[in-house]
Amino acid sequence: MNEEQQQPQPDTNQIVEERRGKLRALRAHGNPFPNDFRRTHLASEVHVLGEGKDCERLEADPSEAAVAGRLMLKRVMGKASFATIQDMSGRLQLYITRDALGESVYDAFKHWDLGDIVGAAGTMFRTRTGELSLKVTRLRLLSKSLRPLPEKFHGLTDQEQCYRQRYLDLISNPEAQRTFRMRSHLIQAMREFFVARGYLEVETPMMQPLPGGAAARPFVTHHNALDMQLYLRIAPELYLKRLVVGGIEKVFEINRNFRNEGISTRHNPEFTMLEFYEAYQDYEYLMDLTEELLREVAVKVTGNVKLTYQGETIDLGKPFDRLTMAQAIARYNPRYPLHELEKPEYLRAALAPFDIEVFPTDGVGLLQLKLFEQTTESKLVQPTFIVAHPTDVSPLARRNEGDPAVTDRFELFITGREMANGFSELNDPEDQAERFRQQADAKAAGDEEAMFYDADYIRALEHGLPPTAGEGIGIDRLAMLLTDSPSIRDVILFPQMRPE
RNA sequence: GGGCGGUUAGCUCAGCCGGUAGAGCAGCGGACUUUUAAUCCGUUGGUCGCGAGUUCGAAUCUCGCACCGCCUACCA
Numbered sequence: 339m340n341e342e343q344q345q346p347q348p349d350t351n352q353i354v355e356e357r358r359g360k361l362r363a364l365r366a367h368g369n370p371f372p373n374d375f376r377r378t379h380l381a382s383e384v385h386v387l388g389e390g391k392d393c394e395r396l397e398a399d400p401s402e403a404a405v406a407g408r409l410m411l412k413r414v415m416g417k418a419s420f421a422t423i424q425d426m427s428g429r430l431q432l433y434i435t436r437d438a439l440g441e442s443v444y445d446a447f448k449h450w451d452l453g454d455i456v457g458a459a460g461t462m463f464r465t466r467t468g469e470l471s472l473k474v475t476r477l478r479l480l481s482k483s484l485r486p487l488p489e490k491f492h493g494l495t496d497q498e499q500c501y502r503q504r505y506l507d508l509i510s511n512p513e514a515q516r517t518f519r520m521r522s523h524l525i526q527a528m529r530e531f532f533v534a535r536g537y538l539e540v541e542t543p544m545m546q547p548l549p550g551g552a553a554a555r556p557f558v559t560h561h562n563a564l565d566m567q568l569y570l571r572i573a574p575e576l577y578l579k580r581l582v583v584g585g586i587e588k589v590f591e592i593n594r595n596f597r598n599e600g601i602s603t604r605h606n607p608e609f610t611m612l613e614f615y616e617a618y619q620d621y622e623y624l625m626d627l628t629e630e631l632l633r634e635v636a637v638k639v640t641g642n643v644k645l646t647y648q649g650e651t652i653d654l655g656k657p658f659d660r661l662t663m664a665q666a667i668a669r670y671n672p673r674y675p676l677h678e679l680e681k682p683e684y685l686r687a688a689l690a691p692f693d694i695e696v697f698p699t700d701g702v703g704l705l706q707l708k709l710f711e712q713t714t715e716s717k718l719v720q721p722t723f724i725v726a727h728p729t730d731v732s733p734l735a736r737r738n739e740g741d742p743a744v745t746d747r748f749e750l751f752i753t754g755r756e757m758a759n760g761f762s763e764l765n766d767p768e769d770q771a772e773r774f775r776q777q778a779d780a781k782a783a784g785d786e787e788a789m790f791y792d793a794d795y796i797r798a799l800e801h802g803l804p805p806t807a808g809e810g811i812g813i814d815r816l817a818m819l820l821t822d823s824p825s826i827r828d829v830i831l832f833p834q835m836r837p838e
Numbered sequence: 839g840g841g842c843g844g845u846u847a848g849c850u851c852a853g854c855c856g857g858u859a860g861a862g863c864a865g866c867g868g869a870c871u872u873u874u875a876a877u878c879c880g881u882u883g884g885u886c887g888c889g890a891g892u893u894c895g896a897a898u899c900u901c902g903c904a905c906c907g908c909c910u911a912c913c914a
Binding site: 489 | 839845847848849850851862863865866869870871872873875876877882883904905906907908909910911912914
């Protein structure tokens with residue numbers, strides 16, 4: 339970022355100018371940003387205290403409270419006023435009178451602005467209409483706000499501004515608050531799930547000398563002291579499996595991955611993944627565990643195993659379908675009979691109408707994958723495991739015992755989107771070395787997403803990786819599902835945006 | 839990357855067939871001691887995203903650019 343962008347724009351806005359004037363006047367009388375006010379209650383705690391108590395009871399036994407928050411609404415009626423403040427727990431109405439506060443404080447309050455941060459102390463009571471409020475005996479301005487809030491009724495609706503100035507979105511749109519609380523609860527619930535089962539949470543490098551564990555273009559950076567190129571990680575997978583080699587047999591990490599690819603409603607350059615590994619288990623176990631996990635977090639976060647996503651009901655309560663690609667293609671597209679989907683010529687003919695690259699070297703597995711992606715993926719609205727991915731596209735997964743052309747792998751689809759990817763891990767170092775060689779060849783041939791040959795990882799496998807099952811779950815997409823958010827930007831506090 | 843749509847006051851939005859800028863909220867001044875998006879009276883505030891073009895005249899029509907949104911492609 340250059341100097342000019344760092345400099346605040348000179349603001350000629352009239353409202354800001356008037357507020358700056360008010361701030362100047364406040365400075366003349368002391369510090370307009372004092373930090374010696376302490377609250378005793380959150381807004382929600384006041385509401386809990388007053389719950390079920392009528393006017394008479396509150397008057398007979400008055401509870402005191404000191405609260406603080408942002409001034410959101412203000413209704414001045416001569417010598418008495420109502421104001422609504424908002425803190426992290428919610429809102430509370432204040433009743434502010436000249437008689438209780440004295441003329442100078444009351445007159446000052448009349449010139450405070452929506453958006454100012456205030457502290458108030460007083461006693462609880464109920465208004466004529468029954469709203470629990472605070473009869474204020476002490477009132478102070480704690481932070482002067484210089485810029486006007488978004489419109490008090492409509493809130494902030496400009497999506498761009500919601501993303502760029504998330505604080506305004508959070509102040510004025512309760513749904514934004516709700517969404518990010520749910521996201522936080524989701525991550526909390528996942529952590530609890532794994533900790534309760536004896537998994538150890540770890541952190542592995544975000545900056546890696548070789549980016550591995552996924553097929554994706556990485557971000558590149560440079561370390562000056564070591565004078566070496568480093569990559570922001572595209573996945574933690576290879577490090578977590580090194581830890582399983584090291585004896586951490588149940589391990590998980592919830593952290594950021596970085597992929598230097600497109601931005602869309604489903605993609606942000608940095609996104610959060612859960613990855614977990616458990617020794618002496620296989621991919622069948624992972625599918626059972628995944629169902630259990632999703633049910634548990636859905637109930638903890640939303641209270642229900644049935645969700646609504648963009649008008650569609652998603653039921654996490656029923657056992658998830660488990661289909662091979664061919665089975666899924668046939669089920670969701672009756673025009674493709676299942677028995678034909680094992681024939682390469684049939685698959686090539688079926689793919690011809692689609693505008694995608696098909697190579698002469700593509701085997702049945704790859705052809706099925708391409709047809710699956712074109713015709714079926716988006717139709718997997720209810721939770722569905724797709725199993726038995728081709729070995730060619732699964733360089734870290736264990737081969738199936740009966741059919742070495744496919745792997746013991748699954749991907750979970752919900753709302754037509756990939757939510758999870760898991761497999762029995764490839765723990766044969768020689769097979770892994772061979773697969774890395776194929777990836778390295780593909781990279782040399784121009785495939786930018788192909789993997790590097792990771793000799794250090796092979797060395798770790800040569801020490802012996804126990805039979806292990808491992809899985810990754812995209813937290814942002816799960817958060818979208820649970821919060822009914824149409825865009826990944828709605829569940830990332832500060833999504834990547836072009837500079838203004 | 840491609841297609842479609844959007845950009846007007848701090849915010850939410852009108853602005854028709856081209857005639858020179860509007861409302862509500864917020865702000866400012868006034869009235870009002872139980873309001874609920876308080877109400878009532880008065881009032882300030884605009885390089886209509888940026889740049890060209892057409893025209894006597896452009897917020898409005900045309901072209902280009904920027905940013906955003908949606909769809910689409912790659913991907914999780």
